[in-house]
Amino acid sequence: MSMRNSHLSFSRLSRLETCPLSYFLHYVEKRSAEPGVPLRFGKAMHATLECLEKEHIADERVAPFSWKRAVELFRDAWNAEGLSGIDLFNEGLRILRLFISDSGSVDHRSILGVETEFHVPVGPFDVLGFIDRIDHVDDETVEIIDFKTNFQLFTREYVDSSLQLSLYEIAIRRLLPWVKNVKLTFWMLRHGLRVHTARTPQQLDDALKYIETLGLQAEHAQDFPPRLNPNCVYCDHKKDCPAYAQALEGRRDFIAEDLADLDAVAREREDVAQKAKILYARKEELDNVLKAQLEQKNELLAGGMRYAMTRNATLEYPLEPTLTVLAKATGRSRDDLHEKLAAVDKKQLDSVLKSAARKMDRPHLAMVKAELEAHARKSYTPRLWAKEIT
Incomplete structure (x- = not known):
């Protein structure tokens, strides 16, 4: 039969799931794409890591990745993607420092593949893809690593059900028949965090069935409606999307006329929430456009407005001198004041635990975390939670 897709890939399937119209514009009508800064930044980071790892292997090195070479490669990738802005450039350097530090000494022999291409037959389709990195763990185990530059951390639910990781394991088991165990990893580069998961044979079989179903849906669909979501602002076809244009104009799809009708209230609430996110x-x-301009000047006059970057001061009070001053001023004991005021910042605590994890086995670390949580004071803030019923 005549096929719309010469092949399938996770990118195609993900675009179809996220927004059928975006899929139609990109892969059926083949309109020229206009990737935004986040997509181009992610591409630059991936290109940098790919070259860095391949050169490390070619040089047969057993050492940390070269910081000097990483900067050179990032500069080349930055220019190739036409990126600009000192804050974004510095963020790239920060990510590279974190990546090299977290990688430690790397034995070139432990990296089995970088940007490894695969083809997997699924029903009438050929599914094509590239795996960022494949690491040797032991004689029966490999680790599949996919690098992510996302700001938002993935939830455990998302990681454990990721179609991308399932597809990668299916591919690696065909590329490397000797493999018995596969460790699946999302490496969240901005956060210096590696999130691991695994798949059962049943999950892999279900993933194959779902991939074929999505592929057939793409082949036979007659309509490709837009599906608004918070990532619309990053879509490379947003200029051709009428739904996105209407959302920016603040057009409402539904207004609850009777606030006693909870179904109507919920429907309007979700419509407003969706538009607000966009x-x-x-x-x-x-x-970000205005901030980039303000990197070159103190202020900017545009559209009848005056823009400038300001510095918001935050104060941190060191514990000992603060207790001394307050004890003298109030007459209260230092122990009493210490009980009322002293607390550990969670982000700083997480940083200390992350550092300690390198010297501590998992059971010991889990016990330490449990003991700390037992002493922690919990507070709760009411918050409305909403999730679509499926």
């Missing part, structure tokens, strides 16, 4: 993401995109 508008806020657009505001952030516009803010």
Whole structure:
């Protein structure tokens, strides 16, 4: 039969799931794409790591990755993607420092593949893809690593059900028949965090069935409706999307006329929430444009507005001198004040635990965390939670 897709890939399937219209514009009509800064930044980071790892292997090195070479490669990838802005450039350097530090000494022999291409037959389709990195763990085990530059951390639910990781394991078991165990990893580069998961044979079989179902859906669909979501602002076809344009204009799809009708209230609430996320993401995109201009000047006059970068001061009070001053001023004991005021910042605590994890086995670390949580004071803030019923 005549096929719309010469092949399938996770990118195609993900685009179809996220927004059928975006899939149609990109792969059926083949319109020229306009990738935004996050996509180009992610591409630059991936290109940097790919070259860094391949050169490490070619040089047969057993050592940390070269920081000097990483900067050179990132500079080349940065220019190739046409990126700009000192804050974004520095963020790239920060990610590279974190990656090299977390990698430690790397034995070139432990890396089995970088940007490894695969082809997997699924029903009438050929599924094509590339795996960022494949590491040797032991004689029966490999680790599949996919690098992510996302700001938001993936939930455990997302990682454990990721179609991308399932597809990669299916591919690696065909490429490397000797493999008995596969460790699946999302390496969240911005956070210096590696999130691991695994798949059962049943999960892999279910993934194959789902991939074929999505592929057939793409072949036979007659309509490709837009599906608004918070990532619309990053879509490379947003300029051709009428739904996105209407969202930016603040057009409402539904208004609850009777506030006693909870179904109507919920419907309007979700419509407003969706539009608000898109508008806020657009505001952030516009803010970044203005901030980039303000890197070169003290202030900017545009659209009848005056823009400038300001510095918001935050104060941190060192414990000992603060207790001394307050004890003298209030007459209260240092122990009493210490009980009322002293607390450990969770981010700093997580940083200390992450560092300690390198010298501690998992059971010991789990016991330490449990003991700390037992002493922690919990507070709760009411918050409305919403999730679509499926």
